Amino acid sequence: MNMIHRKSIILSVSLIVIIALSFFAFSFGENTNTEAKSNTQKLKSFKVASIEFNPKLNDRDKNIDALYKQIETAFKHGAKLAVAPEMSTTGYYYKNREAIKPFVDTIPGKATKKFAKLTRKYHAYVVFGMAEKDPKTNVYYDSSALVGPGGYIGKYRKTEQWETEEHWAAWGDLGVPVFKTELGNIAINICMDAAYPEMARLAAVNGADIMAFPTNSSAQAVAALPARAMENGLYIVSANRSNTEKGFHMIGASAVWSPTGKKLAEAKLIKTPKDDINKPTITYATIDPKQYNNANKKRLKERRPDLYQDIMLKVGPWDYTTTSEPKSVNALAIQYTPVPGNKKSNEDKIVNLIDSKIKNSEVRPNLIVLPELSLTGPSELLKLHRMSTYAERIDGETTKFMKTLAQKYQTAIVYGLIEKSGKNLYNTAVLMDKSGKIDGKYRQAQLSSFDKKWAKRGNSLPVFSNNELGKVGIMIGNDVNFPEISSVFAVQRADIIAIPSSWYGQFGGNMEINHEMSANPYPSGTMPLWSEISIDAQSYTIISNYVGTSKGFKGRSALYTLDPLYGLDQPIVASSNKEEALAVKFKTIQPNNWFNQDKLINSRQPAYYKPLIK
Incomplete structure (x- = not known):
């Protein structure tokens, strides 16, 4: 064999080896990247159970026995995951550490050991709330434990507490752990956690598919859950109580929510103490693991942690930058059918709607909010190659x-x-004062997939000062999918959030909480992602949206308020199909309400939010 022929053979063999190795590497990489997806596809749909269980105060051992029977009932009916309420082994109201001392338990401990008998027998999982004692420090926590077929798995300690448990329980110090199970990745939040969007966000960022939600709620916590599901692409299984303890009434309405905020099942709403149901109620629903990989969860990849640094701040109890006195606001949210690219026609529409509203009423606005890209119409209706000509x-x-x-x-x-x-x-959106001076501009930070084709994203989340309005934050359209922005605005003490929008149903959905849950009911057409911003930031929130066109813009321009649940104020929502100027009236900051921005800032626990800025 001559030298040239030998080299040719060696080269050919080398080439074959390289191709083979490349194919192997490609296949291995492809399998690695799709492993989570294929594992999800292998999982079958399964039943979950929300156990509405009402423990007796100061009777831990009997409560454990009674809850044991309810868990077994759920498992016998085919549930593979059961969730029981907050503090379900002890009851909720305790004056201080001394009062609850006889009823605390370690985790793992007596309760987890007993419930493990059931989870092993039925090859299932349970999450339940209890008062935990740390054996090393003797510190108590309002906690929840997860037990599965192999026994105790893990625990979560409530981070964002309500006043009642603050007298005996320390703040949770574990963050929001996520536990890998045969059913998917499970995280836990407890009751008041839902009032702080960071907590469910931490579950999602840490990889959760399901969030178990033990609660003792009178409305606020359970009302937030549709938005938490939508924002994070999570299934949520909530378990509440349905009776009254020491004057505190819990409204039932335990529910299971889909990753799109759809209500899959719900227990009866218990409006008043006279309607109390002391007996346990079990509500069942089905979870489909194929839905773990959903559009809302995929949106997490669009987050911009570099812009969320302010959520780590806790400017309180002293903050001399806040608005000191409430501001009276008379606002118009202008809703119209845009003429794409025709600035003059859109100008005429705006003027006619304002003039008509002022002429036919005593409205004298000191704030007008217009939709996104107010004079050109939304970018989805414009030709991409002409965007620069409209700019x-x-x-x-x-x-x-x-x-x-x-x-x-x-x-x-x-x-x-x-x-x-x-x-x-x-x-870009601009805040202009009544003299025509620009108070500030905001360039959209969280661009939609469509707007990325033509726009450069902004790199800041400013709040602007206006003499008559106070402090104003601005979001645009797609921004509402990122609750970190409303948290930044809360820290910056925005009194009002204005949202120019062009929404046609590309995200979000309809509010599906029980209509009677709120003292001042949410109007028909409420959109949870919008409504929750006002509560999350404790900032009055005004949305202006388009209506009509071939794209089907959904209108529903609105004012969302700080506390409709307990009767402070009333959201207002425009029609879904008419041009109109929606008039709204309110006073900012609400310094005397039981919950407001000042109390929000002073109660949040930013030390645990670090995973959200990485």
Whole structure:
């Protein structure tokens, strides 16, 4: 064999080996990347149970025995995951550490050991709430434990506490752990945690598929759950109580929520103490693991932790930058069918709607909020190759038109435009004061997949000061999918959040909590992602959205308020199919309410939010 022929053979063999190794590496990489997805696809749908169980105060051992029977009932009916309420082994109200001392238990301990007999027998899982004693420190916690077929798995200690347990329980110190199980990845939040969007977000960022939610709720915690499910793409299994303990009434309405915020099952709402149901109630629903990999969860990849640093701040109890006195606000949210690319036609629509509202009522607005990209219409209706022709500098024709409106009506205005700055285009919203001076501009930070095709994202989440309104934060359209933004605005003490929008159902959905849960019921057409922003930030929130066109914009411009659940104020929602100027009226900050922005800031636990900024 000559040298040339030998080299040719060696080269050929080497090439074959390289191709083989490359194919193997590709296959291995592909399998690695799709492993989680294929494992999810292998899982079959399974039944979950929410156990509405009402323990007797100061009777731990009997409560454990009684709960044992209910868990077994759920397992006998085919449930593979059961969730029981907060503090379900002891009852809820304890004056201090001394009062609860005889009833605390370690985790693992007596309760977990007993329930493990059932989880082993039925090859199932249970999450239940209890008062935990740390054997090393003798510190007590409001905790929940997860027990499975192999026995005790893990625990969660309540992070965001309500006043009652603060007298005996320390803040949770474990963060939000996620436990890998045969059913999927399970995390736990407890009751008041739901009032702080960071807690469910931590579960999602840490990889949860299901969030178990033990609670003792009178409304606030369970009302937040549809939004928490939507924001994070999680199944949520909530278990509440349905009776009254020491004057504290818990409303039942235990429910299972899908990752899109759909209510899969719900127990009866118990409106008043006279309606109490002391006997246990078990509510069943089915979870489909194929839904773990959903659009809402995929949106987590769009998060921008570099912009959320302010959520780590706790500016309280002293903060001299806050608005000291409530501001009276009369606002108009303008809703119309846009004429794509025709700025003059859209100008005429805006003026006619404002003039008509002012003429036919005594409304004298000091704030007007317009939809996203107010004069061109939404980008989805425009041709991408022409976006630069619609764009303008911040001091261009759109701003000149808005200045005439501000001065004519003596009102602040929030409006949107395609901003041109150098070679870049931005989806921008502006706050202008009544004199026509710009108080500030915001460039959309969380671009939709469509807007990424033409716009450069902004890199800050500012809050602007206005003499008549106080402090104003602005979100645009797709931003509402990222609750970290409302948390940043809360820390910056925004009194009002304005949201120019172009929503046609591409995210979010309909509010499905029991209509009677709220003292001032949410109107028909309430959108949970919008409504929860106002409560999460304790900032009055005004949305202005388009209506109509071939895209099917859904209208529903709105005012969402700080506390409709307990009767402080009333949300207002516009129609889904008519052009209108929705008039709303409110006073900011609500310094005397039981829960407000000041109390929110002083009670949140940012030390545990670090995974959200990494």
